[in-house]
Amino acid sequence: MYFQDSASPQMEALIELHDNIMYYLVAILFSVG
Numbered sequence: 001m002y003f004q005d006s007a008s009p010q011m012e013a014l015i016e017l018h019d020n021i022m023y024y025l026v027a028i029l030f031s032v033g
Helices: 009-032
Strands: none
Touching: none
16 A cells, blocks of 8 residues: 655655554464464
């Protein structure tokens, strides 16, 4: 899931955090299920 280029460094950090959260969430769901 990708977004358009962000305007501010804070938004880039938020998107990077979101990607990390999604990655770990999927990994946890697969390991639990």
